[in-house]
Amino acid sequence: MQNQIYIISDVxxxxxxxxALINQFPNKENxxxxxxxDLIDRGPSSCEVVKFIMDNNYDCVLGNHEEMFLEFAPSKENEDLSNSKHWLFNCGGEQTLKSYTCKDEYYKQYDFMKTLPLYLEYKDYKTADNRYLVVSHSxxxxxxxxxxxxxxxxIEEFENHLLYSRYKNSNNKEIFNVFGHTIFSTPVLNExxxxxxxxxxxxxxxxxxPSPRLCALEFPSMKIFTQENMEGV
Structure with a gap:
């Protein structure tokens, strides 16, 4: 039987x-x-999320919130936040910056986010009708x-589409595309x-x-795992 891969939604x-979500997986963190x-912003623990992914060497694609972070968050070259108000106060950037207590860790994660690709292809993971997995943000x-x-x-159209497009899915014959970005009440799956x-x-x-949750898709079995928000627990 083909091994499973777990694709996790916007954290x-x-x-x-x-x-808690990963703890539900049969093989857990292994x-x-x-x-x-969209690892970051809005929730209280962006630093911990990114560190966990880096420490475990998990795969990740670039989300629009990572792109905003790289554009508007302080960098070694420019710590000016005068043009960052929209990101800070409307997109969750303020919570992200508050999650960092160590500058070295902050810049380490900043550099990590710069390396994230727009999409990842997994040609060894295929559906029954021979579509291989492609993971992207949108x-x-x-x-x-x-x-x-x-x-x-x-290049610009491709980048903008994979980061920001909504409701613009289409059937690309060779691939099965798993993505996040647009919030639904339940996972939306088709062929x-x-x-x-x-x-x-x-x-x-x-x-x-009615039920905001973190979601993971087990592929290619298409089994769904979900976890209600536990940040206030």
């Missing part, structure tokens, strides 16, 4: 919830694990065929993709999001 600084990005959609383009406009962000950090909303 957003929810470290207790992440640990599993093959990959993250869809759906690769109709720009997947532009991934190797050298054209400046194509060619899975959207797994269930809004772990989010406040409960009985009409729109």
């Amino acid at each position: 957003h600084g929810c470290f207790k919830s992440l640990k 599993s093959k694990i990959v993250f869809v990005g 759906a690769v959609g109709k720009v997947w065929d532009k991934r190797d383009s050298k054209d400046k406009d194509d 060619y993709s899975a959207a797994i962000d269930l809004g772990c950090y989010h406040e409960k909303d009985e009409s729109k999001l």
Whole structure:
């Protein structure tokens, strides 16, 4: 039987919830694990989340919140936050900066986030109909065929789509795309993709999001694991 890989949705600084989710896996922390990005912001423990992923050498793709962090958070070259108000106060950046108590660790993680790829391909993990796994932050959609383009406009469109696009999924014949970014009340699976962000950090909303959770997809079995937010516990 093919080994399973676990794809984990947008953690957003929810470290207790992440640990509890992984504890549900049959092989727990020894599993093959990959993250869809948005490790940081909003929740209280971004530093712990990123450190845990680095210490365990887990795979991860770049999310739009990591991109915002690299653009607006202090760097060694520029500590000015005057242009960072939107990220700080509307996107959870303030909580992220508060989670760091050591500058060395902060810059170590800053450098790590700069290395994150836009997508990851796992050609040894396949569905029954022979689609191989591709993990990205948002759906690769109709720009997947532009991934190797050298054209400046194509490169920009591809990057923006994989970081920010919503509701623009499409069937790319050879791949099964797993992604996060857009929050749903339950995972959205079809024959060619899975959207797994269930809004772990989010406040409960009985009409729109009655059960915010952290989610993982076991692939290729398509088994779903979820964990309610534990950050206040």
